[in-house]
Amino acid sequence: MVEARSISPILSVRGLCKSFGAVTASRDVSLELAPGEIHALIGPNGAGKSTLIQQISGALTPDSGSVLLDGQDVTRLDVVQRARAGLARTFQISSLNMDDTVLQNVMLGALGRRGGRLPVFRPVMRDGALLAASAAALGEVGLTEVRAVRTAELSHGQRRQLEVAVALTLQPKVFLMDEPMAGLGVEGSQRLTGFLDGLRRRAPILLVEHDMDAVFALADRISVLVYGHIIATGTPDEIRNDPAVREAYLGEEMLP
Amino acid sequence: MQRETWTNLAILLGLLIVPLWAWVTDEPFTITLATRAVILAIAGVGLNIALGLGGLVSLGHAAFFGIGGYAMGVLASHAQAYSPLLEWPILIEGTKSMPMIWLVAIIAGALLALAIGALSLRTTGAYFIMITLAFGQMLYFFMISWPAYGGEDGLSIYVRNGFPGLNTLDPIQFFAICFTLLVLVLWLFWQVNRSAFGLALGSARQNPDRLRAVGIHPDRTLLVAFTISGAVTGLAGALFADLNRFVSPTMFSWQTSGEIMVFVILGGVGRLMGPVFGAVLFVVLEHVLGGVSEFWHIYLGAILLGVVLFARGGLIGLIAGRAVAHG
Numbered sequence: 001m002v003e004a005r006s007i008s009p010i011l012s013v014r015g016l017c018k019s020f021g022a023v024t025a026s027r028d029v030s031l032e033l034a035p036g037e038i039h040a041l042i043g044p045n046g047a048g049k050s051t052l053i054q055q056i057s058g059a060l061t062p063d064s065g066s067v068l069l070d071g072q073d074v075t076r077l078d079v080v081q082r083a084r085a086g087l088a089r090t091f092q093i094s095s096l097n098m099d100d101t102v103l104q105n106v107m108l109g110a111l112g113r114r115g116g117r118l119p120v121f122r123p124v125m126r127d128g129a130l131l132a133a134s135a136a137a138l139g140e141v142g143l144t145e146v147r148a149v150r151t152a153e154l155s156h157g158q159r160r161q162l163e164v165a166v167a168l169t170l171q172p173k174v175f176l177m178d179e180p181m182a183g184l185g186v187e188g189s190q191r192l193t194g195f196l197d198g199l200r201r202r203a204p205i206l207l208v209e210h211d212m213d214a215v216f217a218l219a220d221r222i223s224v225l226v227y228g229h230i231i232a233t234g235t236p237d238e239i240r241n242d243p244a245v246r247e248a249y250l251g252e253e254m255l256p
Numbered sequence: 257m258q259r260e261t262w263t264n265l266a267i268l269l270g271l272l273i274v275p276l277w278a279w280v281t282d283e284p285f286t287i288t289l290a291t292r293a294v295i296l297a298i299a300g301v302g303l304n305i306a307l308g309l310g311g312l313v314s315l316g317h318a319a320f321f322g323i324g325g326y327a328m329g330v331l332a333s334h335a336q337a338y339s340p341l342l343e344w345p346i347l348i349e350g351t352k353s354m355p356m357i358w359l360v361a362i363i364a365g366a367l368l369a370l371a372i373g374a375l376s377l378r379t380t381g382a383y384f385i386m387i388t389l390a391f392g393q394m395l396y397f398f399m400i401s402w403p404a405y406g407g408e409d410g411l412s413i414y415v416r417n418g419f420p421g422l423n424t425l426d427p428i429q430f431f432a433i434c435f436t437l438l439v440l441v442l443w444l445f446w447q448v449n450r451s452a453f454g455l456a457l458g459s460a461r462q463n464p465d466r467l468r469a470v471g472i473h474p475d476r477t478l479l480v481a482f483t484i485s486g487a488v489t490g491l492a493g494a495l496f497a498d499l500n501r502f503v504s505p506t507m508f509s510w511q512t513s514g515e516i517m518v519f520v521i522l523g524g525v526g527r528l529m530g531p532v533f534g535a536v537l538f539v540v541l542e543h544v545l546g547g548v549s550e551f552w553h554i555y556l557g558a559i560l561l562g563v564v565l566f567a568r569g570g571l572i573g574l575i576a577g578r579a580v581a582h583g
Contacts, residue, residue: 111455
């Protein structure tokens, strides 16, 4: 999807800088996410991926630079406002309501998507519109059968699926996925890879991932973050053959 | 869910049968004890909205209990002295009407909770406990040093306030009023818990980051819950004052906050009938053990310790098993 680059980007990160005391976590980071694409962000441990994700999601405010979502400057908006503006993030460590059922977790997403006041005197589990949206999301990730199970009783893989299902209910403009494959076995990773491959048609995905097989199978473009700075952006082939990238990854993971 | 429903019904039924039996056998003191348990249970249900559903460990709920009590005390004392509260710019007179007093107590409790919550919810964990405690103690010392309404001695109200069509001086009729209000408050808790708001509130308790990520503010959700909680506890305060026909700063003391929290923890945090069970047990122990030894709190402490260590779902959890997530 190289031609996608000429279309105006849905997510645009421009010159982000962030320091914690003497430590520079982000140094002039710029990247774009075009409609229909999966843009992967990779980098060795400690490269500043988490800090960058937090600045894009709104948990951290950058020292300078800006984040644009669908043309709107969201740099000063917090996590809640960015979620409402159409940014759906999934967490590296599953961040779910463990005492609630699987269905209740996706219902919460559908509720957030609807916005407005939260009714106090209407049973939420009988809200037809929310139930329909939730059932659809659960069906897509294949969790329909465990919808009544308490989330704490799910397997790790199922929790990862649920994490994605909640993001689906938000019907976002952008998916921001923080290591969705983390802890999944080979089979689980392959299944999720297939799923994300189709998902990009609905909304583009900024994918932070350690699983290089998944990254190189999915990504239209890859950006490599090293010491808080993007040293290369390009197609998987360009990245694979980039000497600077090879050097940065030497002794770490092997690029396929 | 079945077993908990049966347990809940059994507790509610027991709480109804005992005073009715006492009424038949003409033992008004037992009715008064049951009324006390019911009123304390209402305060507990109020706290349970904040603590059980929202996870807000408030050690300052005496503030709402106390302001409800003083809402009654102030209005009734002006009415019995035939002196208006305020003459200018508008005339506000006292009242001996229970519904009017309840309304004022509920609004006062809600507004106070809104103010305290707005400031306290900036903090979490131990700081939240400390700041709510501090607000409660501030009001306690304020009431002690404010002479207009009795100061440290409190206020006596000579005749219980009235309810249209009922004789509130008759213990069983006053019990009936309080019991009805308890059922209404339990209904409110149940409605809140299963609503969309309750779902968000549960997430604010378990995982605020998750709630933010779907575009809902945890702090605002918690503030609404805290306000509802304060309103309910304010109502209980007004009833408590009417039961004793007496209000004093003790209602504002941190011991009161602690006792309300004991009801909730003893019975089961977040469980519909938890605070009811806890309050009943508290009143029974206070009466039975209080007759044996004036140090009965030692035994209460031992029971509380046992519940916290071995029955995390409180006594309701012990009987009815773990809470079932409805889905």
